[in-house]
Amino acid sequence: MKFTVDQIATIIQGAVEGDGTQTITGFDKIEEGKSGSISFLSNPKYEAYLYDTDATAVIVASDLVLKSPVKSTLIRVKEPYVAFTILLQKYQEMTAERETGISIHAIIEAGVKVGQSIFVGRFTFIDSHVSIGNSTSIHSHVSIGKNVHIGDNCIIYPGVVIYKDTIIGNNVVIHSNAVIGSDGFGHAPQSDGTYKAIPQLGNVVIEDDVSIGANSTVDRATMGSTYIRKGVKLDNLVQIAHNVDVGAHTAIASQTGISGSTKIGEYCLIAGQVGIAGHLTIAPKTIITGRTGITKSIKEAGQTLGGYPAMNNAEFLKRSALIRRLPELFEQIKNIK
Structure with a gap:
């Protein structure tokens, strides 16, 4: 990397405050x-670091008011x-060096359709009647089942498993060891206390x-489809159960689990270690803070929720503060008695 501050400012449409001719070589x-x-x-x-940093340039907000002089050139x-x-x-x-071509060590069954400029790595298995779009990269040790469709400009990283009938759109990135289309957790209890597996006949649509x-998992539907809608971002170690519908542009952080047949609205933000029960509806633009438990549907859009069971996050924080004072309050009550 070697650019001037002025060149970078042009890329990000910023205003330079300082020496724009200086050279930038890294982040x-x-x-x-x-x-x-x-x-x-x-x-x-992190504002305190602005006045001490030795970085040649710092990108800052247009309306930032400096508290003291800075050494760096600013891009506002x-x-x-x-x-x-x-x-x-x-x-x-x-800087990306994109590979193309199909490894001689890949196994590709009959009836597979591939687009232009694709890459398939070593020891990847692609079953029959799969279609792969243009400029898609499928790295090593990937397993792709029958009748899977993968669109253009996708990246499938090593170790991913994609079960049969999965449909994947364009510009999708799936990181290592994710599993797409595994059976949903459907088991019917029997009179003798055992369980009988319910066939999972649906698919996943991304x-x-x-x-x-x-290491995230998206289960196939029992019937119909499990949906991951446009622009969704799933962190590592996220579990999406059968027949869940995750709305467009929703982001879900690590170790969150969503139970079967729940519908998540558009533009939701779901933090880490959240648990959401099954057959619920979550309104659009809902923010769910870390370790929250959702046990009933959220009908009003735009709320911020916390705690278990989930409540308005401001109320949850107040209750948490009171809980920390319980030993003190208990002693006061004992003294009154």
Whole structure:
């Protein structure tokens, strides 16, 4: 990487404050910034580092008022985090060395249709009647079942398993060891106390621009489809059960589990270790804080929820504060008695 500050400002549509001719050769966190690097300031918690960092340039908000002089050249933008993300993406695009071709060690069954400029790595297995779009990369040790459709510009990382009949759109990224289309957890209790497996006859549909983290699982539907809608982002270690419908542009953090047949609205933010019961509906733009338990449907859009069972997050924080005072309050009650 070798760009001037002015060139970077043009890419992210920012205004330079300082010497725009300086050369940038790398990226650093603001607290670790050194000469030649560029960083960004988005979270106010890190503002103190702005006045000490040795980074050559820092991307900051347009309306940031400096409390003291800075050594770095500033690039002022409306949203620093977004601008820095755009910069990283541009750099990745420019430096990526994309492989093409099909390894002689891959196994591809009859009836597979492949697009142009695809890549298939070593020891990958692709079953019959699969279709793969243009410029899609499928890395080593991937297993793809029958009748799977994968769109254009997808990246399937090593160790991914995609069961039969799965439909994957364009620009989808699936990270290592994710499992797509495994059986949903359907077992009918019998009179003798045993369980009988319920056949899972549906599939999984993943729409465009989805990212699925490592070791996550998306179960196939019992009937119909499990849906991961356009633009959804799943972290590592996320469990999506059968017949769940995750709305467009929803983001779900690690170790969250969503039970069967629940519908998640669009633009929701679900933090880590959240548990959501089955057959519920979550309204659009709901924010669910970490370790929250959802036991009933959320009908009002735009709420922030916390606790177990889930409640308004402000109320949950108040209750948590009171719980911490319980020993003190108990002693006061004993003294009154």
